Each structure stands twice: as structure tokens, then as C-alpha cells.
Amino acid sequence: MGELTVSPAGRRTPEYRWLQPAELWETAERPGARRSTRDWVVDSLCFLVALAWTLVAGLDLLQPEPDIVPQWTDTPVWLAWADLLAGAALTTALWWRRRFPVQLAVLATVSGTFSIAGAIAGMIIIFTLAVHRRFGVTAVIAVASLAGNAVFAQLRPEEGVSFAESLAWSTVFLAITLLWGMVVRSRRQLVMSLRDRAERAESEQQLRVSQARAMERTRIAREMHDVLAHRISLLSLHAGALEIHPSAAPAEVAGAAGVIRASAHQALQDLREVIGVLREPASDDTPERPQPTLGELPALADESRAAGVRVRLELQVDDAATVPAGTGRAAYRIVQEGLTNARKHAPGTTVRVCVAGTPGTGLTIDIRNPAPVGARPAVTIPGTGTGLVGLAERATLAGGRLTSGRGADGEFSLTAWLPWGQPGVAQ
Known part of the structure; x- marks a missing residue:
């Protein structure tokens, strides 16, 4: 032997x-x-x-x-x-x-x-x-x-x-x-x-587990990227406001500086979490990550309003607590990306966000904003140009669909539908 x-x-x-x-x-x-x-x-x-x-x-x-x-x-x-x-x-x-x-x-x-x-x-x-x-x-x-x-x-x-x-x-x-x-x-x-x-x-089996962990960590990093992009867009917007209005009242300047400091701190925290997810070896302990739900949409709208964006949010959801976690998280990301795009490409316009749905019929998300009036502002928020592509992929993976485009009147619309089955019915 x-x-x-x-x-x-x-x-x-x-x-x-x-x-x-x-x-x-x-x-x-x-x-x-x-x-x-x-x-x-x-x-x-x-x-x-x-x-x-x-x-x-x-x-x-x-x-x-x-x-x-x-x-x-x-x-x-x-x-x-x-x-x-x-x-x-x-x-x-x-x-x-x-x-x-x-x-x-x-x-x-x-x-x-x-x-x-x-x-x-x-x-x-x-x-x-x-x-x-x-x-x-x-x-x-x-x-x-x-x-x-x-x-x-x-x-x-x-x-x-x-x-x-x-x-x-x-x-x-x-x-x-x-x-x-x-x-x-x-x-x-x-x-x-x-x-x-x-x-x-x-x-x-160990290889499949490792691959699943790597895919999960990548997915978490992508979600954190969405959050980070949202924070940085707010930061850029407030900084641009200070640059355009240098003669604003001291109280306004102090308020904007406070928002910038808070947004920068949150962006730094999000960035650290992204780096931690990508660098730490896979283990049985799942890294902490943000898990937004449909109930956090009002807070998201308030955050955008604080940055100077006019947002009109309409929630027409029956029993939002029964919305599946994955569906609620996907809806939150779609609304977040829609607001970010509106700040980038149509600053100063009113963004209308309507989220409606019932169990069995699904969840419909409609985000609209008119074309900006006047010349394009000098300060713009940089982007990768793949945000809508990522949203379409997210909606497809959730079993739904997403369409976007500009109409004949110049109004830009972002419409998504996500499945929402009857309570107690397997999806």
C-alpha cells in the first residue's frame, strides 16, 4: 500500500x-x-x-x-x-x-x-x-x-x-x-x-458554491454602485449650485455645504463597502449591504428634493408590505436611476414618479420628465451611459420588462412592469 x-x-x-x-x-x-x-x-x-x-x-x-x-x-x-x-x-x-x-x-x-x-x-x-x-x-x-x-x-x-x-x-x-x-x-x-x-x-459543489458567492458579491457591488452613483450625483448637484450662485446667503451656503459634507461622507462609506465586498474572500458571513424596499421611495424623493430637484411622487400600491423583497428592491433601483438620469439630462424640470400595482396584476413604475428649457447647463454629471441597460437587465431578471424613450412632445418616459403575484402563490 x-x-x-x-x-x-x-x-x-x-x-x-x-x-x-x-x-x-x-x-x-x-x-x-x-x-x-x-x-x-x-x-x-x-x-x-x-x-x-x-x-x-x-x-x-x-x-x-x-x-x-x-x-x-x-x-x-x-x-x-x-x-x-x-x-x-x-x-x-x-x-x-x-x-x-x-x-x-x-x-x-x-x-x-x-x-x-x-x-x-x-x-x-x-x-x-x-x-x-x-x-x-x-x-x-x-x-x-x-x-x-x-x-x-x-x-x-x-x-x-x-x-x-x-x-x-x-x-x-x-x-x-x-x-x-x-x-x-x-x-x-x-x-x-x-x-x-x-x-x-x-x-x-465547492466550485459551484464559490461561483455563487462570487456572483452574489458582484451583484452586491453593482447595487452599491447604484447607491454610490446616486450619492455622487447629489454631491455634484449641490456643488454646482454653489458654483452658479456664489453670492447666496450665508445660511444657504452653509446648508448646501452641510448637504455636500453628508453626501460625501455617505458616498465614502458606500465606496468602502463596495471595496470590502470585492476584496474580502468569500465566507459564510454575507457582507452587509443596503436592502432598500418600496417603503423607502418617499425618503428617496425627499433626498432628491433637498438637492433642488422637483419630484412629484405618487404611490398607488395596495398593501405595500406584501410586495416581494426582490420586486421592491428592483422598483427602488429603477426609481433611483430615473431620478439620477433626470438630474443629469433635464435639470430644473419636474419629475413625475408614479408607482402603482396590486397583487396579481403586477407593479407598474412610470417616470416622466419634460425636456429641459434653454441651453444645456455648463455643469453636468458624468455617467457611463449604461444605466438604462442595467435597469433593463434587472427588470428582465426579475421577470418584468422596461422601456424608455422620448416622445414626440420631447417628454422622456421610463416605464417598467414587475411581476407581483397573489399572496401565498409561488412565483
């Missing part, structure tokens, strides 16, 4: 895990690999059993009248000694049976043509071959062993037993050994295959 290492999934697995499952049992114990405690116990038992049989059979054959092993006719002394030495060699070789299963199986096949003392050791080696080598190699050795058994039955016939009966019994023992070894091999391959599948499934 190979040394144990820690796999990516955290499990302790053999060092030969770099092999594919189909090739795993084609490689036996590698040079320098240390045996486990179980291997030492199994190898010691095999060695002791084979050694006991070798001593009993070999010494009994050297006695004039053998009475323990079956009586073999015409066994000269030199053959009995050769039998004992072959059995001792095979028994000693059992310590390397995992490293050299094919070579030892060939040696066991050759010695099996004349040796009785090496029978148990030979069976153990054949069993090891069936466990650690594919069926093709095992089949070749099995055919060679059958031929060796036929030679043994011819060279050393047992008294009172015919050649066919002796060959049949040796074939039965060989078949049992091979089948047992192949069953063990198949079971080990099945266990390894199931373990590989489990580890692969766990790795894929």
Missing part, C-alpha cells in the same frame, strides 16, 4: 491517487513505499501459514514413510530437498508479492510443476496477482498454471488417484483462488470509483 496524503477534499488517501481508477490496481506496492499496519498483519499471517505448510510438507516428504501429506510414489531424496527449498523460496518471496506479482506468479507456476511444499505460498501469490493485475495478465498465468498442474500430476502421481482426478482438484483450487482475487479486485475498484465520484462531486 502507498503512503497516505491529504487530498484537496481533505481526505487522507493513498499516495498513488494520481493514477486513474482503471489503472489503480495495475500498480502494486512501489519501491520505497511503507506498509501500513494492516499490510504488516496480513503479510505476517500469510508468511506464517505458508511457512508452516512448507515445513510440514517438506519434512514429511524427507521421512521414509510419509503420513501427513498424501503419499506420492517414487519421490527421490533430491526431489524432496528441491521441493522443500522451492517452498522456502516461495514463502520468503511472499514479502515482495505486491511489488512483483507477475514475476513471482511465474516462479510459482514453474515450481508448481514439482513442488508440494510451495503449494500454499503459490496460491497466495496467484491470489495477489488476481488482485493487482488486470484479467488478461491473470488469464495467461492461469493457463500456465493449469499446464504446470498437468505436468505435476504426470511427474508425481498420487497413490490411488487418477491423473484426471488430480488435475480436476488442482483446477478447482486454482479457480477458487483466482475468482476470490478477482472479486476482491472488483470490490476495491468499485470502492475507489465511488470515492473518486464523491470527491469529484464535493469539489464541483
